[in-house]
Amino acid sequence: xxxxxxxxxxxxxxxxxxxxxxxxxxxxxxxxxxxxxxxxxxxxxxxxxxxxxxxxxxxxxxxxxxxxxxxxxxxxxxxxxxxxxxxxxxxxxxxxxxxxxxxxxxxxxxxxxxxxxxxxxxxxxxxxxxxxxxxxxxxxxxxxxxxxxxxxxxxxxxxxxxxxxxxxxxxxxxxxxxxxxxxxxxxxxxxxxxxxxxxxxxxxxxxxxxxxxxxxxxxxxxxxxxxxxxxxxxxxxxxxxxxxxxxxxxxxxxxxxxxxxxxxxxxxxxxxxxxxxxxxxxxxxxxxxxxxxxxxxxxxxxxxxxxxxxxxxxxxxxxxxxxxxxxxxxxxxxxxxxxxxxxxxxxxxxxxxxxxxxxxxxxxxxxxxxxxxxxxxxxxxxxxxxxxxxxxxxxxxxxxxxxxxxxxxxxxxxxxxxxxxxxxxxxxxxxxxxxxx
Amino acid sequence: xxxxxxxxxxxxxxxxxxxxxxxxxxxxxxxxxxxxxxxxxxxxxxxxxxxxxxxxxxxxxxxxxxxxxxxxxxxxxxxxxxxxxxxxxxxxxxxxxxxxxxxxxxxxxxxxxxxxxxxxxxxxxxxxxxxxxxxxxxxxxxxxxxxxxxxxxxxxxxxxxxxxxxxxxxxxxxxxxxxxxxxxxxxxxxxxxxxxxxxxxxxxxxxxxxxxxxxxxxxxxxxxxxxxxxxxxxxxxxxxxxxxxxxxxxxxxxxxxxxxxxxxxxxxxxxxxxxxxxxxxxxxxxxxxxxxxxxxxxxxxxxxxxxxxxxxxxxxxxxxxxxxxxxxxxxxxxxxxxxxxxxxxxxxxxxxxxxxxxxxxxxxxxxxxxxxxxxxxxxxxxxxxxxxxxxxxxxxxxxxxxxxxxxxxxxxxxxxxxxxxxxxxxxxxxxxx
Numbered sequence: 001x002x003x004x005x006x007x008x009x010x011x012x013x014x015x016x017x018x019x020x021x022x023x024x025x026x027x028x029x030x031x032x033x034x035x036x037x038x039x040x041x042x043x044x045x046x047x048x049x050x051x052x053x054x055x056x057x058x059x060x061x062x063x064x065x066x067x068x069x070x071x072x073x074x075x076x077x078x079x080x081x082x083x084x085x086x087x088x089x090x091x092x093x094x095x096x097x098x099x100x101x102x103x104x105x106x107x108x109x110x111x112x113x114x115x116x117x118x119x120x121x122x123x124x125x126x127x128x129x130x131x132x133x134x135x136x137x138x139x140x141x142x143x144x145x146x147x148x149x150x151x152x153x154x155x156x157x158x159x160x161x162x163x164x165x166x167x168x169x170x171x172x173x174x175x176x177x178x179x180x181x182x183x184x185x186x187x188x189x190x191x192x193x194x195x196x197x198x199x200x201x202x203x204x205x206x207x208x209x210x211x212x213x214x215x216x217x218x219x220x221x222x223x224x225x226x227x228x229x230x231x232x233x234x235x236x237x238x239x240x241x242x243x244x245x246x247x248x249x250x251x252x253x254x255x256x257x258x259x260x261x262x263x264x265x266x267x268x269x270x271x272x273x274x275x276x277x278x279x280x281x282x283x284x285x286x287x288x289x290x291x292x293x294x295x296x297x298x299x300x301x302x303x304x305x306x307x308x309x310x311x312x313x314x315x316x317x318x319x320x321x322x323x324x325x326x327x328x329x330x331x332x333x334x335x336x337x338x339x340x341x342x343x344x345x346x347x348x349x350x351x352x353x354x355x356x357x358x359x360x361x362x363x364x365x366x367x368x369x370x371x372x373x374x375x376x377x378x379x380x381x382x383x384x385x386x387x388x389x390x391x392x393x394x395x396x397x398x399x400x401x402x403x404x405x406x407x408x409x410x411x412x413x414x415x416x417x418x419x420x421x422x423x424x425x426x427x428x429x430x431x432x433x434x435x436x437x
Numbered sequence: 438x439x440x441x442x443x444x445x446x447x448x449x450x451x452x453x454x455x456x457x458x459x460x461x462x463x464x465x466x467x468x469x470x471x472x473x474x475x476x477x478x479x480x481x482x483x484x485x486x487x488x489x490x491x492x493x494x495x496x497x498x499x500x501x502x503x504x505x506x507x508x509x510x511x512x513x514x515x516x517x518x519x520x521x522x523x524x525x526x527x528x529x530x531x532x533x534x535x536x537x538x539x540x541x542x543x544x545x546x547x548x549x550x551x552x553x554x555x556x557x558x559x560x561x562x563x564x565x566x567x568x569x570x571x572x573x574x575x576x577x578x579x580x581x582x583x584x585x586x587x588x589x590x591x592x593x594x595x596x597x598x599x600x601x602x603x604x605x606x607x608x609x610x611x612x613x614x615x616x617x618x619x620x621x622x623x624x625x626x627x628x629x630x631x632x633x634x635x636x637x638x639x640x641x642x643x644x645x646x647x648x649x650x651x652x653x654x655x656x657x658x659x660x661x662x663x664x665x666x667x668x669x670x671x672x673x674x675x676x677x678x679x680x681x682x683x684x685x686x687x688x689x690x691x692x693x694x695x696x697x698x699x700x701x702x703x704x705x706x707x708x709x710x711x712x713x714x715x716x717x718x719x720x721x722x723x724x725x726x727x728x729x730x731x732x733x734x735x736x737x738x739x740x741x742x743x744x745x746x747x748x749x750x751x752x753x754x755x756x757x758x759x760x761x762x763x764x765x766x767x768x769x770x771x772x773x774x775x776x777x778x779x780x781x782x783x784x785x786x787x788x789x790x791x792x793x794x795x796x797x798x799x800x801x802x803x804x805x806x807x808x809x810x811x812x813x814x815x816x817x818x819x820x821x822x823x824x825x826x827x828x829x830x831x832x833x834x835x836x837x838x839x840x841x842x843x844x845x846x847x848x849x850x851x852x853x854x855x856x857x858x859x860x861x862x863x864x865x866x867x868x869x870x
Contacts (some may be wrong), residue, residue: 012553013645014621017614017621018616018619018621026614026621027614030556030557030645030646030649031556031557032522032557055644056545056546056549056644057644058627058642058644065624066624066627067624069624070611070620070621070622070623070624070627071618071619071620071621071622071624072619072621073621073622075644076644076645077622077644077645077646078644078645079549079552079553079556079557079645080546080549080550080552080553080645082518082519082550083518083519083521083522083550083553083554083557084522084553084557085519086468086519086520086522086523087522087523087526087557090523090526105543105545105546106546107541107543107578107579109492109541109577109578110516110541110542110578113492113515113516114516114518114519116515117447117515117516117519117520118519120466120467120468120515121466121467121468121515121519121520121523123467137640140638140639140640141545141639141640141641141644142543142545142546142639143543143637143638143639145638175506176513178453178462178463180453180454182507183453183454183507184506184507185449185453185462185506185507185508185509186506186507186509186513187506188496188501188502188503188505188506188507191494191502191506201579202576202579202580203576203577203578203579204573204576204577205494205577206494207494208491208492208493208494208511208512208513208514208577209466209512209513209514209515209516210466210513212466302619
């Protein structure tokens with residue numbers, strides 16, 4: 001059996017407001033309804049978690065303006081994901097809810113307290129995805145002139161995570177006594193300052209609230225560079241990973257197993273969820289037709305421009321792909337943003353034109369194409385190769401309610417019939433379910 | 438008619454040690470008690486629920502957190518921001534005011550979170566603007582000491598300006614959603630704010646749509662001269678612990694005069710006086726209940742002194758309980774400390790602490806009696822309403838019911854409180870009368 005997550009790739013933002021299945025989303029996206037429908041569907045499908053991305057800027061690298069960004073609504077507008085979590089929890093009973101928290105945006109005390117508050121409100125189903133933010137534009141909204149270098153971002157994130165972890169441990173498990181006779185609410189000798197003084201943060205503590213049902217909310221990590229892997233190995237319960245083949249999945253799993261052991265942890269302490277954008281339909285032929293249409297759509301000049309917009313963003317704001325000849329070679333710089341994503345997108349592009357690259361395969365994780373049964377079988381086989389403690393994170397770039405139902409009510413039953421995914425949730429908390437197999 | 442609000446915080450109700458605590462001290466953290474609470478307030482047509490917040494475990498009194506945690510005075514306390522969507526989901530009209538500190542939130546994050554809450558609550562969110570007051574909280578956020586009192590408000594002025602610039606960074610007509618050209622928004626109408634001030638640098642623009650129905654309702658509780666200046670400049674509703682009719686009048690005329698100096702209509706600043714009624718079926722019953730509260734004076738004195746220690750960061754445990762009230766200063770709650778002094782004049786520290794209540798006037802009696810008195814005081818002072826709270830340990834479902842099912846209906850019968858909401862927004866309801 002393996003675990004399933006859903007990657008909400010544009011956070012609590014706007015999913016396409018145009019196109020056949022967009023309905024009134026352009027108008028209604030600021031209401032919680034769509035996200036609530038998503039969460040209840042995922043729970044019906046047997047997913048462990050909803051992984052909510054977040055960013056905090058209007059991106060203007062491509063073409064040096066907001067034109068493309070706001071024409072299509074790319075990565076913005078986007079609401080703060082955290083206030084959605086209590087609402088999603090209220091509509092579900094088991095699904096883990098992971099919101100993205102950036103180490104350059106959140107003071108650790110605020111983040112630690114927010115996560116614990118959410119853990120209580122969700123009755124043990126809260127998680128945070130710890131990121132370091134990608135571009136200068138985010139940093140500039142938070143008082144920086146420029147973002148830190150990628151290496152320094154992860155050094156800071158390690159310390160940030162140390163502070164947050166220490167705050168989560170600042171109340172002993174038996175600190176709350178609720179002695180009705182004396183009366184005494186809590187035993188002060190069991191509540192401890194953390195007195196952290198480091199390179200980036202200083203925090204006295206203790207946390208001003210009591211530990212939640214999970215004590216330590218689930219920690220997720222999404223970077224695949226060395227810095228990201230080390231952060232995950234030290235702190236995370238689950239990790240978003242990019243691999244294009246079963247062999248790459250295995251290589252990453254093996255690498256993480258070694259890192260976990262080096263940190264004194266067990267491979268089973270970290271579930272790796274491999275990003276996948278499946279093309280699944282009722283028949284193999286229908287799925288092939290979906291792929292064919294998708295390939296056609298990618299050659300549309302607007303689609304090419306959007307793809308280049310994303311490449312510009314993942315460069316961390318350092319490369320404006322609008323400035324290159326579409327029929328010339330692909331510039332091979334990686335930039336300083338989402339370096340793993342950029343590398344994946346640029347892989348084997350030395351002999352391609354920029355147009356060929358931008359209209360080519362998405363290269364965002366592992367692709368599966370076929371009928372629900374075919375895809376279910378292939379997904380099982382790939383996990384056999386990757387090894388235990390691996391699963392998938394589904395991503396639908398242009399997500400509509402129809403795409404969600406296709407997975408949760410089409411593919412998930414096929415996976416379940418093969419005994420590959422859970423048919424119920426045995427435990428009360430998110431982490432217990434995540435670590436159950 | 439006057440307005441009603443309720444002052445509370447997202448923490449275990451201190452009634453847990455009384456007969457009426459139920460299981461809420463064990464289950465408070467799920468938010469369910471507060472959801473029921475909010476529904477009751479909406480049934481009684483309250484304008485808003487105000488969720489106070491603080492960011493520390495105080496350990497000033499006696500140099501440890503013992504008394505603090507024995508009484509659960511300031512901790513544990515949850516972040517009110519995440520309770521707000523649940524309260525909104527359970528109600529339709531009630532304003533939900535969350536406290537967020539200008540000293541510890543990054544301005545971009547605060548502006549975005551409030552915008553998000555405004556969308557999720559359909560424009561019913563309010564912001565209680567605080568600057569925080571304790572070194573202990575500052576030390577959780579990387580500082581050794583909190584900024585000086587008046588400087589905190591200077592920073593808060595700049596902070597509010599940034600939030601408003603961010604909310605204004607999308608033009609009203611920026612979103613076009615043109616299906617022909619596939620244009621969601623007109624990028625020429627979404628602009629960076631490029632703010633570089635004395636204390637903050639924020640580029641912008643905001644990465645989400647501005648709050649619904651304009652900026653969130655601002656709530657403020659400044660009592661010091663600098664705090665009053667800030668409140669009069671920004672707040673839609675000002676809450677105060679001014680005690681006694683002369684102090685209430687002075688506060689009101691001062692806030693109104695300051696608001697006018699800022700070019701504001703003083704009637705657009707709704708002033709709410711703290712009140713913690715003690716109710717009974719008969720006057721004798723209410724007096725007996727008030728007597729029982731007073732009888733827990735040992736407990737009160739310890740709680741009060743630990744509370745004062747927390748918010749003024751003076752250790753009151755070192756003073757002789759039978760000696761006079763010590764004259765102290767603070768970088769924290771200046772007006773709270775001044776009130777304590779005034780009330781404690783000529784008393785021993787123990788007497789002052791055991792009888793000290795933050796209340797505009799004593800409201801003890803049957804619902805009809807208290808309602809009538811509330812009307813008289815409001816007529817004399819000329820304020821805009823009351824912010825209901827409770828005596829230390831009296832926040833429980835029975836007390837909430839006494840207010841929402843007893844006192845408010847009495848006020849309604851006298852024509853003093855609204856019997857339904859207009860169909861408007863939180864701000865429109867607040868400004869309706």
